[in-house]
Amino acid sequence: MLIFEHSSKGRNGAPQSPVEKASVTDIPKNLLRKNSAALPEVSELQAVRHYTRLSRKNFSIDTEFYPLGSCTMKYNPRACNTLAMLPGFLNAHPLTPDQQNQGFLACMYDLQSMLCEATGMAAFSLAPMAGAQGEFAGVAMIGAYHNSRGDFDRKEMLIPDAAHGTNPATAVMCGFTVREIPTLDNGDVDIETLKQAVGPQTAGLMLTNPSTLGVFERNIEAIAKVIHEAGGLLYYDGANLNAILGKIRPGDMGFDVIHSNLHKTFSTPHGGGGPGSGAVGVAERLIPFLPLPTVAKEVTREEGLENESYHYLTAKDCPQSIGRLSAFMGNPGVLLRAFIYMRFLGREGMVRVAEFATLNANYMMAEAKRRGFTLAIDQRRASHEFIITLKNEARDFHVSAMDFAKRLLDLGYHAPTTYFPLLVPECLLIEPTESEAKEALDGFMDALEQIKHEAETNPELLHAAPQTLPVKRLDEVRAAKQLDLAFKPGASV
Amino acid sequence: MLIFEHSSKGRNGAPQSPVEKASVTDIPKNLLRKNSAALPEVSELQAVRHYTRLSRKNFSIDTEFYPLGSCTMKYNPRACNTLAMLPGFLNAHPLTPDQQNQGFLACMYDLQSMLCEATGMAAFSLAPMAGAQGEFAGVAMIGAYHNSRGDFDRKEMLIPDAAHGTNPATAVMCGFTVREIPTLDNGDVDIETLKQAVGPQTAGLMLTNPSTLGVFERNIEAIAKVIHEAGGLLYYDGANLNAILGKIRPGDMGFDVIHSNLHKTFSTPHGGGGPGSGAVGVAERLIPFLPLPTVAKEVTREEGLENESYHYLTAKDCPQSIGRLSAFMGNPGVLLRAFIYMRFLGREGMVRVAEFATLNANYMMAEAKRRGFTLAIDQRRASHEFIITLKNEARDFHVSAMDFAKRLLDLGYHAPTTYFPLLVPECLLIEPTESEAKEALDGFMDALEQIKHEAETNPELLHAAPQTLPVKRLDEVRAAKQLDLAFKPGASV
């Protein structure tokens, strides 16, 4: 039932702010609204009950194991939420003069510094509001860099075929053309093809390492050399940073630009789709181009005492910047949560992230093999994730990765990522993250094994799944054909 | 699965406070614990997931209509929670000097004053921590009053048979004997019996008005006269204050002492069983006996300016007090919520509570009648609650009030109170409260009607209910016979 269906005309049970409407007769009539907006008229209790009940129709980390590959669904510490929502932060207007905003700015400055150290980059901007915007900033900086050198013809971006969809979409948004680079069966980039692809048109290469296939790109130094020698720059899609945190730094691998999805590696909540942060880091030569604003620290000495103060850097300070990406500076509430999380872990905690994420993934991969599943890439270490291909099951029992996914929901586990990366048929991309206990991993593997058995003996169970959720399998084709994107009173589904 | 069953020896995923154990070697060994307590060893995520999932096994106001008679399950405004949990309140030590605690004390003083006005009493103490403790305080004051007058023989407390169990239990705790007064079929107290019962042994009468039968005691003035003329005092069990708030005040009816369940009428949360508050109010002559502490206001004048300040009154100030009921002053967090709620409603909101609670109850009663149910008391106005008796259904179809209750759970409604008051067979005591919309009342009545129909055609459905909840009907006899009150590792259920 929609909230609109709880509505009764004339109800007004929740005076929150002014109870009377002030006069707006000073406003010319033709600029005024004629009829009230058709919002639901419900009491506060009705709203609370409705949305509390709705919330319970979600799977979430707080309620289920959620091994969604490429998404890093780790525990979102509750303290990060509570502390980021302290009134002192919530009530800060974004244009508050810097001097009155020192507590917040100090956190932002520290976060920039910690991200530099964790990734081996020279400087960071926290402006991008998600991974894709981080990519945008990174690719735009690559463009700005080439332009600043008069190198105007570098208009081609190289992207491996295993890449996330945001990579090619971003490159095009920034005005580049995209050239796909194939991946070898072992998961590494096809370096021979890469060598042939580079040239004076090459702006750069966008790479995820570990790749979305869940393996570490072993030839990274050779690749960096190829790109750099061709005059291109190397972009690191940091979505999978969780796999290597504290173990190896993108900066040390030769990357020139990186974005980090703080809503993955640094555990800010996914919130059912956002908000995120795609903080972007650069090597020395790209610093002038960083998106605005960034936060700088000033140390002054007064009567022998050191005074630290923080301020925003804007266009005045950074004339070569690619510019702003949002009205203020990204998503501060998200950034605060990432800051808090990093302070929780501390230097000694960074490396534990990669270690236990990797341990969990390799354990599950070993278990999957032991239980008779086919791995997309055998014989290699998993990074923080790995891929099962169900192509055999699909061929023999006419069940799909989708069927497995839906049946897993019935058994109380969120499904892994399906059908990504695109090059592996009927794939399940499984990422357990470091915060899950062996208990959860074993339970999941048991469920997967049970489903495999069901696929062999009773595939209908899989086709008909899910059965235990608020709805059964939904008709996506109908949704796209008979578009119903907003409630209209009286209209039926 | 119990939290203990998620435990793994040696796990330590959540450093909250010190991560190292400081030395306790200064403490004599024989005073130290030998083995660590067998608490669960789980990660923070495991705990969060476990308890989040557990919470979803509850019915609650925020998720279901909860027409539990005598319990006043109205909406608990979320703002009351948020504002009572402001750090300034949460971090206040109870022994903070009054001068540093003015914000909190001002709220408490205002709450006392508003309760006086709402109930027509001369003074209030917020010390009692629930209704039963309020009763204790009230009855103890009645005793102290008689004693203070040298009237030592008044050792009998009169209590109608419809009364809540806490009434007789309290009287006994305070050292009184209990004499039951019968109730007439129309719900009024049997005043003739009452007249015969009073005498020099009479300490007082404890009355709920409207009674637990859901009707207003029309002879209240006559009753008050009987009791007062016999030298007794009149105690008001304020559990049902919601029915008359703003319409008639206990003080004006002649009551000498009252307790008010702030967790009912003033909407502090029930919290799955508590905490509550049973603030106690008295007429003039009982003021010296109020339980401690209470809050007083002092107005000083300095350079023409009025200065208000607040302070606790303690034994020094009130030598005749019955004393303390708790280490500090009741349940401040609960009291703050009640204060906020009262300020929300304001003087004009008080009366609305009774009006709409009564409207809802009478509407449901009329609907129940229309749908063929038998009312315990016909021909009278319902107060904020009313009673259906299922004695006919029990006789004809062998279904009980319990069966109805359990079947209601299946249909998504919390059951009304069953088997209370004790004098009505197979009863459902239904209290909708003012905060529920007609939509919810109608839905509930439809469900009740459906169950009545099922009782006639398919009683097995009722006996087997509930079917849709986390567990089916539970074996209470087994629970009492094979006592299992704590998890012991290795033991099976």
Next chain:
Amino acid sequence: MPFIPHTDQEITQMLAIIGADSIEDLFDEIPAHLRAAVMQAIPPGMTEMEISRLMQQRAEQNTKAVCFLGAGAYQHHIPAAVWEITTRGEFYSAYTPYQAEASQGTLQLTYEYQSMMTALTAMDVSNASMYDGASSLAEAILMAVRANRKSKSRKILLPTTVNPVYRQTAYTIVKGQQIELVEVPYDQTTGTVTLDQIKQQQDKQGGDITALVLQQPNFFGCLEAVDEITDWAHENNILLIAVINPLTMAVLKPPGEWGGNAHVDNNNNGADIACGDGQPLGAPMSAGGPYYGLLCCKQALVRQMPGRIVGRTKDLDGKEGFVLTLQAREQHIRRSKATSNICTNQGLVVTASTIHMAIMGAKGLENTAAACFANNNKLVAQLTAIDGMEKVFSATHFHETVLQFDDLAEDNCVADILAALMKKGIIGGYDLSLHYPELGHALLVCTTEMRSEEDINAYAKALQEVLCSLNSTQTAALSETA
């Protein structure tokens, strides 16, 4: 180990299954010489107790002054229920609802959001959110360029009454795609953009314009002549992009109803695309975010829409349910040909905003918006009663107004006054000198429903004192030099 649940015994068991001797072995594919050292620049880990203390201290450092700043972010009352429900684990820690059956909570809520947002804006379709108002404008422009097949110029008219940081952001995002953002100056008397000025620019640009952006209320808080301009745009095959403050739409004519006076083509009424920042509908100011960008359009443009869209459909049993739909527009399907690169959006803030709108209802939003307006009139009346303070523009202002300091000495500036006000616990407004130097010593002041009579009086009193002491210093300085 914070957030790591593994016991030593479990680690041993797991390594045995893997067939590795140590966790370190699992990283043996990473070249040894590239391995990271200990990250000295990151401080050691803290316990929750310690970090709570640190964050409380830092939060306390931020000001508690009374805020008269607007300029794109507004301090409104948010019902307590909103974030208490929004931060429930099931909303907070869920992913994008790709598994629809396990995400009906988020999906239905988003559908309700889309329904509310279309109701509020009177537009046909809303997506599930963009990052913020500024980036949403950029995407609206890209969308218009894709959608307006009749125009070839890729020129966008962008009046300077549009929020300057929105214009900057739009420029950053669209500049890679040969799109030209053409400024249109405003009328210095009214504080709005006039049709004449727009036409002039159109002429200057050779006539073919792809889209025109119009902000209501505009950055100065003034109300633009939306009907007239919208009709003109449509007559000229120009798509109209509305930038709105959604809260004000509870009272003001919504973009879906702009125009229509010319009766050109009834189906053509209303803005073609509406964008703006959802912050005033339930997002705390929070130092700048997270907020969300709203983005709505006409039905005909839906396939050009960037971002996620939720649709209502049925399950196998014919029961109502919700899914992400029209995904073929998005990057994870269409890759380089997607309508945008956006993936993660601002879902949780949309969750809050939906609950906010449900609790407030139309009436609540109307009262709030009207109070903002009325309070601003009160503030402006009080401030302009002070000697040397003038209201600059003649157009009706909504809840922000530009004020000028008449006879401020050369070497004094608005920043000094703001600093002095800050010492008195007042954040006095937004200094316009950076973006609008032509306005001289000008200040943008804002009131919301949160600014009580008491606050407004306090501001007036403080300003009077500040100007007074400034004058006396000036006089003193004058007499010194004299």
Next chain:
Amino acid sequence: MPFIPHTDQEITQMLAIIGADSIEDLFDEIPAHLRAAVMQAIPPGMTEMEISRLMQQRAEQNTKAVCFLGAGAYQHHIPAAVWEITTRGEFYSAYTPYQAEASQGTLQLTYEYQSMMTALTAMDVSNASMYDGASSLAEAILMAVRANRKSKSRKILLPTTVNPVYRQTAYTIVKGQQIELVEVPYDQTTGTVTLDQIKQQQDKQGGDITALVLQQPNFFGCLEAVDEITDWAHENNILLIAVINPLTMAVLKPPGEWGGNAHVDNNNNGADIACGDGQPLGAPMSAGGPYYGLLCCKQALVRQMPGRIVGRTKDLDGKEGFVLTLQAREQHIRRSKATSNICTNQGLVVTASTIHMAIMGAKGLENTAAACFANNNKLVAQLTAIDGMEKVFSATHFHETVLQFDDLAEDNCVADILAALMKKGIIGGYDLSLHYPELGHALLVCTTEMRSEEDINAYAKALQEVLCSLNSTQTAALSETA
């Protein structure tokens, strides 16, 4: 109308069904002359926006000083997750779990609480909570009187090392039932009660004693000789009631293991009843509550237990489930013969406490308790290094200690020093002069794990300054009079 969902139309419909003309008619059974007037002393209603402002202002009025107060309430770190989960609507707004099948959340959690509390105290059984520590002691005494069939005296020995407000509360609650609370003085050297003193009182009282109360750590923070005293009590057919701070039991010998050295009767080891306040396990100080009273006992006493108890059982399918059990002890069944009148308890705080214990684990609680202890040693070392400050008692103290001001002038008192410290942002402790005048100028100071090195240094510095300026005023005063 706040929290009233009715529309005018619905009201009309409902009245029609009822057959009444107006809502007013529904009150026609109430005598007209008794009807209430408008409640002038209650202010008009406020919107949530207004009340938020009011409460924020009032909350700000409370002090933010660093707290060295204990004396029954302690400032401990509480994991953020605890109250975020506890205040979920499903816990917060649920009633007592009378409908077991619809309350498995609360019931299972309460069973887990009982399990944790028995683990921590080493007692057999825990109930689901009493109001607070003080009232829990009162109920423990009533319980002992019911349970100890061998004793007729109804006399309870109550050492004065038990928290004075606990003793007062116990007196209020038990005095109606001819129970005598007999004080036992403490040893002024050790700060504990000695067996000799107890025996003396026993003799004075004629030998027959029903129960003896023993607090660990005691009100002075000192550790009592629990083994010796427990054994002696059991030898004398006296029930032993332990009053404990449950957090300290992570480190200290739990009441269920007290005694047993005498080998009288192995089954007889341990306290018979243990009570105390659960506050240190997850309840914020919150100006005094809500906290909760813990109450545990030996298996044999379970039917004398007041309050609710949850038991594990099975459903129709044999699946594990939880119910309220042994309800025949309670007032709603047994009425005047119930074990207590308690009905509503402190469920929500128990919810928080259970989650707190689960997250902290035994190790977390041990570290916390040990840190409290260590910090107190640090504080005491620093404070007693100041001239004129002495530690009073010789017994091992846990995280509270009694200090004395040696040579304070006649007309100065501890309150003055505390007031001076408060001005420096320090809440210096608890003034003992009210309850223990025999100790002279004495102060009870407390440290928890929250008191950092920095805090402790700040206290020492502030105290030094305060005493210094006091001395100089004294000297000045002296020289004046001289």
